[in-house]
Amino acid sequence: MKNKFFYSHLIEITDISLKLKDVNLSDDEKAHLTSLIEANIHSIVIDTVLSELSSDDKKTFLKNLVSDNHEKTLEHLNSRIGKLEDKIKKSVEDLKSDLVKDILDTKKLS
Amino acid sequence: MPGKKDNYRYQFLAKKWTDRHREFQSKIFAKHEDSFKWFTDNSKQLVIGSLAGIMLLTSPILDKIPQSISSVSAQVKTIDKRVFLIYDLRNVLPNEVRSLTPEEEKNVSEILVRNVGFNVVSELDGKRLNTTYGIIGQEQHLSRFSGDNMFTHFDSSDQADKYWSYGMAPGLGAFGYFTDLSGTLTQQDIDREKYYIAVQTFLAPGYDNNTKDYNDFFKYRKMLVINPQNGKAIVADIADAGPSPWTGKQLGGSPEVMNYLERFDGSQIGAVLYFFIDDPNDTIPLGPVNL
Numbered sequence: 001m002k003n004k005f006f007y008s009h010l011i012e013i014t015d016i017s018l019k020l021k022d023v024n025l026s027d028d029e030k031a032h033l034t035s036l037i038e039a040n041i042h043s044i045v046i047d048t049v050l051s052e053l054s055s056d057d058k059k060t061f062l063k064n065l066v067s068d069n070h071e072k073t074l075e076h077l078n079s080r081i082g083k084l085e086d087k088i089k090k091s092v093e094d095l096k097s098d099l100v101k102d103i104l105d106t107k108k109l110s
Numbered sequence: 111m112p113g114k115k116d117n118y119r120y121q122f123l124a125k126k127w128t129d130r131h132r133e134f135q136s137k138i139f140a141k142h143e144d145s146f147k148w149f150t151d152n153s154k155q156l157v158i159g160s161l162a163g164i165m166l167l168t169s170p171i172l173d174k175i176p177q178s179i180s181s182v183s184a185q186v187k188t189i190d191k192r193v194f195l196i197y198d199l200r201n202v203l204p205n206e207v208r209s210l211t212p213e214e215e216k217n218v219s220e221i222l223v224r225n226v227g228f229n230v231v232s233e234l235d236g237k238r239l240n241t242t243y244g245i246i247g248q249e250q251h252l253s254r255f256s257g258d259n260m261f262t263h264f265d266s267s268d269q270a271d272k273y274w275s276y277g278m279a280p281g282l283g284a285f286g287y288f289t290d291l292s293g294t295l296t297q298q299d300i301d302r303e304k305y306y307i308a309v310q311t312f313l314a315p316g317y318d319n320n321t322k323d324y325n326d327f328f329k330y331r332k333m334l335v336i337n338p339q340n341g342k343a344i345v346a347d348i349a350d351a352g353p354s355p356w357t358g359k360q361l362g363g364s365p366e367v368m369n370y371l372e373r374f375d376g377s378q379i380g381a382v383l384y385f386f387i388d389d390p391n392d393t394i395p396l397g398p399v400n401l
Contacts, residue, residue, distance in 0.1 A: 029120045036127040043134035050142045058145035102126050106119035 006065075006073040007045050007088050013037055016096055019103045037099060041092055048091040052081045135193055147201075191401040192341030195225050199338040199383070207381040209241040218242070218383060222334060226343060226399050229388040230334045237327050239384070240313035244360025246335075246382045247353055248368055248375035250279040254288040254303050255295060262292065265300070276365040284311070284351035285329045302330055305396040306349035307384070308362035309333075313355070332387040332394065335363070337371040339380065343399040344370050345387060370398050 016037055020030060046065075050058055057080050064073040077084050139146065202217040204210070210218065215232040222230045232242045251263055251273070260278055264270040283306070288299040311317060311328045328348045336343040346367050353359045361384060363373065373380050387394055 023119050023123075025120055029117075029124075033120070033123055033127065036124065036131065039131050040127060040134060043131060043138060047134065047138045047141070050138065050145070055145065058142060059148055062145060062149045098130075099127070102123060106122055109118055109122060 004070065005042065005045075006070040006077070008070075010085055010088050011041060011092055013041070013096070016099055016103070019100050023103060023106055040095060040099070044091050044095050045088055048087055049077060049081070049084075052084075052087065054080075132193060139197060191225070195221070195336075195341040195343075195401065196338065198225075199336075199341075203243070203338060203383075207243060207245060210243050215242055219385060222336065222343075222383075222385060225401055226334060228394055230385040231388055232385055234331075234386040234388060235327060237324065238315060238386075240310050240315070241360055242385055243381060243383050245358060245379055246307075246368070246371075246373050247357065247359040247362045247379065248276070249306075249308055249350065249352075249362035249364055250277050251365060252279055252283045252288075252303050252306060252349060254299055255290065255292050256287060257292060258287075272369070273365045283349045284308075285325075285349060288349070301396040302347050302349055304364060304366045305344065305346045306364045307333065307335060307346045307367060308350035308352040309348050309384070310353070310355070310360060311348070311351045332389055332396070333384050334387050334399070335367065335371065336383045337373055337380070338383055340372055341401065342371050343401065345394055345396050345399060346384075347396060 013034075017034065020033060025033070049061060053061055057076075060076055061073065064076055081087065198221045199218065202214060202221065204214070210232075212232075219230055219232060232238055251260075253259070254263075258278075260274060263278070264273065288303055289295050309328070311324065314324060314328075317324045328351075330347045330349060332345055332347050334343055335346045344367055346363070350362070353362050359379070361382070363371065363382075368374065371382060373382065
């Protein structure tokens with residue numbers, strides 16, 4: 001991913017980018033759609049993480065997130081959520097499947 | 111160069127993924143609202159002035175969409191800003207549609223000022239309406255000058271196609287014609303009719319004691335009207351009095367106002383917020399507000 005977040009090392013969107021190449025898009029259009037992909041991934045990761053945390057840990061997580069300290073954020077999350085990376089990857093893979101399906105659906109457009 | 115067909119595909123994906131992102135934001139906020147609220151209340155060191163501001167945490171999209179590309183991009187940003195407005199308002203509005211308390215009006219006013227960038231108030235020059243939160247009904251077009259009719263009323267065939275069916279009100283607005291003759295019709299007159307609302311001026315506190323003074327105050331007074339469910343806001347002007355209290359509605363909107371706010375009459379009737387705009391130099395234009 002272009003922008004770094006505490007989960008960036010877990011996410012790979014090359015496969016979606018390759019699918020997008022099949023749709024003839026301008027550079028600006030590609031950039032816009034890529035930013036939407038990243039925004040959707042960001043949202044689903046935040047939801048996945050928050051859903052696993054207690055009320056107090058959610059507060060700590062939000063504080064860490066705002067401080068932009070990725071290492072501290074990840075350290076805190078790993079201490080609170082078992083199999084954190086697997087859970088994030090699973091959520092993102094599910095989302096990516098939906099996004100790829102959307103791209104394939106564009107071929108049906110006349 | 112991508113052809114029209116491919117642009118169609120881009121539009122399809124942009125809309126679908128923008129909608130998905132909005133749904134994520136709504137879901138996250140609803141599920142974890144308490145934590146976001148706590149964080150807002152306890153993060154004095156951060157420049158986050160509202161509950162909506164914290165939602166930025168769940169959306170890195172705002173500063174990442176290319177500025178130059180298309181109206182779709184602008185639309186995405188507008189939608190995101192509106193999401194914040196909706197959340198902020200939801201946090202301070204009562205569940206039922208009723209007159210707001212002074213504290214509630216103050217909270218709403220602060221949110222609106224922060225979002226639209228100009229001053230809006232529930233009371234201006236010591237005058238206020240019977241409510242600032244009410245059910246809006248559909249009004250018809252008003253005759254702007256003697257002889258104005260459905261054939262003279264529209265600027266373009268597109269406008270006529272869109273708004274013809276609402277028809278022309280059989281009588282004049284509460285303040286008469288907008289101008290004396292068709293030849294003297296100005297853009298201001300056109301906009302005043304196009305973006306008019308009818309409010310219950312006659313129920314304003316103090317109205318009966320000084321009718322003329324109040325009518326002078328209300329005539330073409332600019333108000334910010336907001337649909338709190340979709341965050342759409344429009345600068346409208348008071349050009350008619352009504353509706354009758356027995357209708358159960360508190361105000362009415364021109365076809366153009368209702369269309370923009372996505373408010374409907376009948377079974378889908380809904381509420382809006384309406385606050386005076388403090389605009390002594392008349393610098394704020396009538397029409398939709400770009401958030």
